[in-house]
Amino acid sequence: MSRTGDDLDRDLADLPPDLRWREWLRRIEAVLFASAAPVAREELGRVVGQGASVDLLIADLAVDLMGRPYEVAKVGAGWMLRTRPAYAPAIRAAAAAEGQALSLSEFDLAVLAAIALHQPVSREGLREIFGRDISRDLIGRLATQDLITTGPREPRRGAPHTFVTTETFLAAFGMESLRDLPDPEQLADAGLAGPSEA
Amino acid sequence: MPNAATTDPGDPASIAPLPGWITSGRGETPEDVAFLSGAALAHLHLVALSPELPQELWRDRLALRAAEASAGFAGRREGQGALRDAAHLTKACDDPGPAGAILRAWTRAVARPISVGPLAKALDGVTPEAIALCLDAAGAPVGRAAAVLEAVLADTPRAETAALILADAALSLALGRKHLLPLLALGLKSRDLRLTGEALQQACHRALVRAAAQAVPMAADLARRAARLRSVAPKLRARGAAKAVEMFLSQDALAPAALPLPDRAARRLCDRLVALGAVRELTGRDTFRLYGV
Numbered sequence: 001m002s003r004t005g006d007d008l009d010r011d012l013a014d015l016p017p018d019l020r021w022r023e024w025l026r027r028i029e030a031v032l033f034a035s036a037a038p039v040a041r042e043e044l045g046r047v048v049g050q051g052a053s054v055d056l057l058i059a060d061l062a063v064d065l066m067g068r069p070y071e072v073a074k075v076g077a078g079w080m081l082r083t084r085p086a087y088a089p090a091i092r093a094a095a096a097a098e099g100q101a102l103s104l105s106e107f108d109l110a111v112l113a114a115i116a117l118h119q120p121v122s123r124e125g126l127r128e129i130f131g132r133d134i135s136r137d138l139i140g141r142l143a144t145q146d147l148i149t150t151g152p153r154e155p156r157r158g159a160p161h162t163f164v165t166t167e168t169f170l171a172a173f174g175m176e177s178l179r180d181l182p183d184p185e186q187l188a189d190a191g192l193a194g195p196s197e198a
Numbered sequence: 199m200p201n202a203a204t205t206d207p208g209d210p211a212s213i214a215p216l217p218g219w220i221t222s223g224r225g226e227t228p229e230d231v232a233f234l235s236g237a238a239l240a241h242l243h244l245v246a247l248s249p250e251l252p253q254e255l256w257r258d259r260l261a262l263r264a265a266e267a268s269a270g271f272a273g274r275r276e277g278q279g280a281l282r283d284a285a286h287l288t289k290a291c292d293d294p295g296p297a298g299a300i301l302r303a304w305t306r307a308v309a310r311p312i313s314v315g316p317l318a319k320a321l322d323g324v325t326p327e328a329i330a331l332c333l334d335a336a337g338a339p340v341g342r343a344a345a346v347l348e349a350v351l352a353d354t355p356r357a358e359t360a361a362l363i364l365a366d367a368a369l370s371l372a373l374g375r376k377h378l379l380p381l382l383a384l385g386l387k388s389r390d391l392r393l394t395g396e397a398l399q400q401a402c403h404r405a406l407v408r409a410a411a412q413a414v415p416m417a418a419d420l421a422r423r424a425a426r427l428r429s430v431a432p433k434l435r436a437r438g439a440a441k442a443v444e445m446f447l448s449q450d451a452l453a454p455a456a457l458p459l460p461d462r463a464a465r466r467l468c469d470r471l472v473a474l475g476a477v478r479e480l481t482g483r484d485t486f487r488l489y490g491v
Contacts, residue, residue: 041325055325077323120284120295151295152288155486159287164295178296179273179356 011049021057024048025064028057029081037146038078038167074176076167085174102145102172112142116169116181120151120162139163147172213248213418216241221411228400235340235403238410239373245414246379250421254309254448255491257377259420260413261304262450264362264380268304269297271358271388279481286453286488300359304380307363311376317367321360328353332364339372340406343382344399351391358391365402385409423491427476436467446471451480451490 012020027047032039044054058079062072070083083091104112114129115121126134142148142163151164170176220237245251262278269276276284276297284298285305294302299322306320314333318326332350335342343365350361362383370378385405393401424447431443438459445452454464468489471477480488 041323053325053327055327120298150292152284152292152298155283155287155481155483157485159486161292162295164293166293177356183273 008047010047020049021052021060024052024057025061028054029061029064032072032079032081035080038075038080038171040078044079073171073174075171076177078167080171082171082174102147104141104145108138108141111138112147112165112169115142115148115163116165116178119164120154122154122160122162124154124156124160125162213245213251213414213421214241215418216410216414220407228396231400231403231407232340235406238407239339242379242381242410242413243373245417246375248417248421250425251417252420252424252447252491253377255424255446255450256413256417256420257308257379258305258448258450259416260380260384261308262301263412264366264383265297265301265304265359267383267386268300268359268362271362271391272296272300272356274300282451282480282488283486286451286456287486303359303363304383307367308378308380312367312371312378317363321363324350324357324360324364329364332368333371335368335372337372339369340402341399342372343369344402347382347391347402348394348398352394361391362386379413381406381409381413384412420491423476427471427491430471430474430476433474434467434470436463438463439467442467446477446489446491449490451488453486453488 012023015023024047028044031044031047041054044057045052048054048057058072065071069087070081072079073082111126111130111134114126118125118129121129123134123136123139139148146166146168148163148169149166151162153159154162165178170178170180175181216238220234220241246253262281265281266276266278269281274297281297281301284294285301288294288298293299303320303322307317310316312333314326314329317329317333318324321329328350332346335346337345346368347361347365350357350364354360362380363378366380366382367378369381382402382405385408386401387405390398390401390405427443427446431440434440434443436442436459438457442457442459442464445457454468455461457464457467459467468477468479468487471489472479477489477491480490
């Protein structure tokens with residue numbers, strides 16, 4: 001499967017340098033705009049010239065978007081376009097983003113949080129945490145929304161899969177890395193509700 | 199030379215322990231500290247030349263320790279056992295999880311000769327340009343490594359693993375090594391990573407002495423175990439046993455399923471090697487066992 005599009009002129013040799021750079025910048029913005037998930041550097045590299053630094057282009061794009069209500073955000077090892085938090089009330093009021101909202105119940109969220117904090121963790125591990133069985137349906141719901149994926153198998157009878165969070169999970173909750181999660185000890189001290197210092 | 203007695207003088211290939219004055223020296227001034235780390239690095243250089251030492255295995259096991267330390271710096275609690283499990287129980291299509299990813303980065307970084315391409319593959323999210331810059335750092339070995347560490351952490355304060363891998367890569371290159379030898383990660387402490395300039399360089403010197411105090415005994419131990427494994431190798435008649443021995447001599451741990459033998463034969467071979475005292479079972483479990491020299 002070639003996603004490069006063989007006829008895409010990456011190098012744009014016939015353009016003067018500044019226009020070439022501008023065109024690359026637009027392509028990066030277009031790719032990010034079209035994607036709901038973070039886009040990795042490697043993938044962005046496919047639409048610009050061989051020697052062009054994706055990081056520099058991203059930095060320029062960030063400057064370009066300075067006055068806009070959306071920004072380019074680094075998520076895990078990639079980037080995505082995302083509306084600035086200040087506009088969240090407006091978007092919510094218009095209910096324009098309803099279809100994109102995660103469909104998670106409160107308990108789904110609790111399980112997702114437990115997976116994030118204890119990963120890699122299996123259903124058995126989750127049962128120990130919650131004191132009850134976590135249904136396959138619930139795990140399936142989190143997996144279809146690409147919030148979790150399968151991790152290493154657990155070295156016990158039946159070799160159950162463990163679950164780990166994805167980059168989509170980070171993006172959905174506005175985190176750059178798992179380090180943005182509150183410290184488990186902090187959580188315990190604060191009775192699960194304390195503000196995180198990180 | 200109180201340590202001379204512990205070296206077998208009849209065996210020129212045996213690995214000499216680190217002279218006691220290097221690790222017990224109360225070097226407090228910057229000159230003392232730098233002198234001791236220089237002595238430790240010079241000794242490591244000789245150790246690394248030993249023909250008895252299984253180099254790849256040594257690097258791989260140091261990578262495991264470095265990964266354990268890196269996981270700690272990242273606020274995770276996985277020990278060596280959990281890291282090994284993450285590496286060996288993750289199928290190709292699955293995600294190794296955050297700690298497994300740290301070990302994977304280290305393992306990949308030590309497996310191939312140091313260069314931009316393989317390091318870019320090992321370090322998700324670090325640009326090839328940034329890696330090239332780190333590898334081109336100038337100056338004396340420890341100064342270079344400290345500069346790389348500081349530069350990467352200034353840019354991305356949470357990328358401890360990447361920073362340590364690149365710093366150790368810069369150090370290994372400066373010492374004329376083709377492959378990355380994980381050292382700084384073994385010796386540095388969490389608070390050292392927040393230091394800069396002269397203070398960070400001092401911390402790196404101290405870390406290298408501590409790291410050598412781990413790496414040299416490990417090398418001696420591995421050389422002895424490898425000699426044992428090589429000596430029993432001719433007794434193994436299973437098809438694929440020679441290749442399996444080679445794998446044990448280059449990797450920290452292996453699941454029987456990873457050996458180039460049918461399942462039952464692989465398990466029998468592992469049991470036999472354990473019985474012969476040539477490899478150890480590393481997990482203490484009855485199932486999902488992992489074996490290593």
